[in-house]
Amino acid sequence: MITRSNPDTLHAPDGYHHVTIAEAGRTAYLAGQCPVDTDDQLVGVGDVLAQVDQVVANCLLALRAAGAEPDQVVRSVVYVASDEQPVLAAVWERLQDSPLAPAFTTASTLLGVTALGYAGQLVEIDLTAALS
Numbered sequence: 001m002i003t004r005s006n007p008d009t010l011h012a013p014d015g016y017h018h019v020t021i022a023e024a025g026r027t028a029y030l031a032g033q034c035p036v037d038t039d040d041q042l043v044g045v046g047d048v049l050a051q052v053d054q055v056v057a058n059c060l061l062a063l064r065a066a067g068a069e070p071d072q073v074v075r076s077v078v079y080v081a082s083d084e085q086p087v088l089a090a091v092w093e094r095l096q097d098s099p100l101a102p103a104f105t106t107a108s109t110l111l112g113v114t115a116l117g118y119a120g121q122l123v124e125i126d127l128t129a130a131l132s
Contacts, residue, residue: 001022001023002020002021002022002023002071002072002074002106002130003020003021003023004017004019004020004021004105004106004107005017005018005019005021006018006019007019015092015096015104015105016104016105016106016107016108017105017106017107018107019107020074020075020106020107022074022130023130025131026130026131027074027128027129027130027131028063028066028067028068028128028129028131029128030059030062030063030066030126030127030128030129031062031126032079032117032124032125032126033055033058033059033062033124033125033126033127034055034058034116034117034118034121034123034124035050035051035052035054035055035058035118035121035122035123035124036054036058036118037054042118042119042120042121044122045120046120048080048082048087048090048091048122048123049090049091049094051121051122051123052091052094052095052098052123053094053098055123055124055125056095056098056099056100056125059100059103059125059127060099060100062127063103063127063129066129066131067131067132068129068130068131069102070099070100070101070102070103071102071103072129072130072131072132073102073103073104073106073127073128073129074106074107074128074129074130075106075107075108075127075128076103076104076106076107076108076109076125076126076127076128077108077109077111077125077126078091078092078095078104078108078109078110078111078123078124078125079111079113079116079123079124079125079126080110080111080112080113080122080123081112081113081114081115081116081121081122081123082112082122083112083114084112087112088110088112091110091123092104092110103127
């Protein structure tokens, strides 16, 4: 069972919850998913939204490999190699419109960072899911 809530003493969040409680016996911790294909090639060079789409696809595959779905995610961290608020907002909007969107209704963090692991990488997502 997963319970998501927003305490009255905190600001009203935009699409996510401040607190997520998972009463599960097993948890899956996914490695940060990058915008690379099965040939380990970076997808969407210079295109943050194309990279978001590849990262979403990779997250869905990793979740399913763990026996989980997006609504079982209890924590997400999204890293974007940008300090520009419009870029960060565009990434968040793209995620909200993706098949992975239920994962971001939980305790979520969106960070602008200076660099990520692959040359040209603009987005990375790491997820934690509560398994049944």
